[in-house]
Amino acid sequence: MLQFKGKGVYSAIAIGAASLFKRQQVQLSRRHIEDTQDEIRRLESAKQKAISQLSQIYEKAVGEVGEKDAQIFEIHIMMLEDDDYNESIQNIITTESVDAQYAVAVTAENFSQMFAQMDDAYMQARAADVKDISNRLIACLGEQADSVDGGTEKIIVFADDLAPSETMSLDKDRVLAFVTAGGSPNSHTAILARSLNIPAVIGAGEEVLRCVSDGQTVVVNGHTGEITIDPDERFIAMARAEQQQDIRSMALLQELKGKQNVTLDGTRVNVFANIQGVDEIDAALDQFVDTHHEAVLRLIEMSVRSAHANGAWIGICGELAADMWN
Numbered sequence: 001m002l003q004f005k006g007k008g009v010y011s012a013i014a015i016g017a018a019s020l021f022k023r024q025q026v027q028l029s030r031r032h033i034e035d036t037q038d039e040i041r042r043l044e045s046a047k048q049k050a051i052s053q054l055s056q057i058y059e060k061a062v063g064e065v066g067e068k069d070a071q072i073f074e075i076h077i078m079m080l081e082d083d084d085y086n087e088s089i090q091n092i093i094t095t096e097s098v099d100a101q102y103a104v105a106v107t108a109e110n111f112s113q114m115f116a117q118m119d120d121a122y123m124q125a126r127a128a129d130v131k132d133i134s135n136r137l138i139a140c141l142g143e144q145a146d147s148v149d150g151g152t153e154k155i156i157v158f159a160d161d162l163a164p165s166e167t168m169s170l171d172k173d174r175v176l177a178f179v180t181a182g183g184s185p186n187s188h189t190a191i192l193a194r195s196l197n198i199p200a201v202i203g204a205g206e207e208v209l210r211c212v213s214d215g216q217t218v219v220v221n222g223h224t225g226e227i228t229i230d231p232d233e234r235f236i237a238m239a240r241a242e243q244q245q246d247i248r249s250m251a252l253l254q255e256l257k258g259k260q261n262v263t264l265d266g267t268r269v270n271v272f273a274n275i276q277g278v279d280e281i282d283a284a285l286d287q288f289v290d291t292h293h294e295a296v297l298r299l300i301e302m303s304v305r306s307a308h309a310n311g312a313w314i315g316i317c318g319e320l321a322a323d324m325w326n
Contacts, residue, residue, distance in 0.1 A: 032098065
């Protein structure tokens with residue numbers, strides 16, 4: 001039994017078989033090209049394929065994590081269409097008579113370094129995005145694809161790191177959790193893990209990848225950030241008991257929804273929902289079974305005022321509309 005520790009980004013426990021994420025390693029070499037215009041056409045075809053892939057990932061992400069968290073893939077599409085990015089690749093192809101994969105790799109390195117050296121944290125984060133879209137473009141040029149094993153067993157994915165697009169490409173019905181050697185709790189991948197309700201531990205270190213093999217039983221504890229490889233039966237039993245406790249705790253929270261927030265001495269406590277965009281309204285309202293709760297009514301008032309200010313039509317439907325004036 002081996003144990004490692006990283007940073008948990010979604011508090012839940014998963015028990016399953018390990019599966020190492022197999023990222024295609026592209027051996028890039030500087031190849032001389034006679035017909036540079038034909039190579040640029042090949043580049044354009046690969047770019048359109050990459051954009052099509054990202055559009056599909058975006059649609060999937062909207063359905064699974066909401067529009068706000070899916071926006072990263074719209075940004076990736078915009079970056080693929082960026083004039084400076086594309087001109088750099090094409091200039092390298094035409095002036096040096098080299099293949100498109102090499103030109104994309106050089107451009108990716110130049111642009112990622114430029115972003116990484118900026119003072120603004122937001123712009124620094126774009127360095128990883130440039131590498132992500134460039135790797136996708138190179139893969140489309142070479143017809144490569146990343147993968148986990150193609151079985152049906154529930155799995156826990158291990159990887160050095162996962163780009164946002166790689167995270168969304170995982171089969172949610174099969175993936176119980178994922179563990180990465182690197183990464184940040186504030187990364188897009190960590191945010192997506194939380195939105196997908198997938199137990200995840202990041203920053204576990206490179207050693208964990210050297211010590212785990214496909215098929216090994218693993219316990220991932222998103223509460224503590226602990227990863228246990230080849231646990232004994234006693235440890236598995238304890239992990240399952242903690243899983244059940246999590247389930248009971250969530251069920252208890254569901255039972256409390258809609259009840260009066262009043263202490264034993266009669267003091268009322270207001271509970272509010274903190275949202276960042278309109279796409280989170282449904283999830284926030286779902287937590288308030290009492291539709292006449294002050295927070296719900298205030299949210300409706302804000303929505304109505306905003307709609308009127310922008311000349312938009314707004315309506316109320318469902319149970320709230322039926323008894324709103326009672």
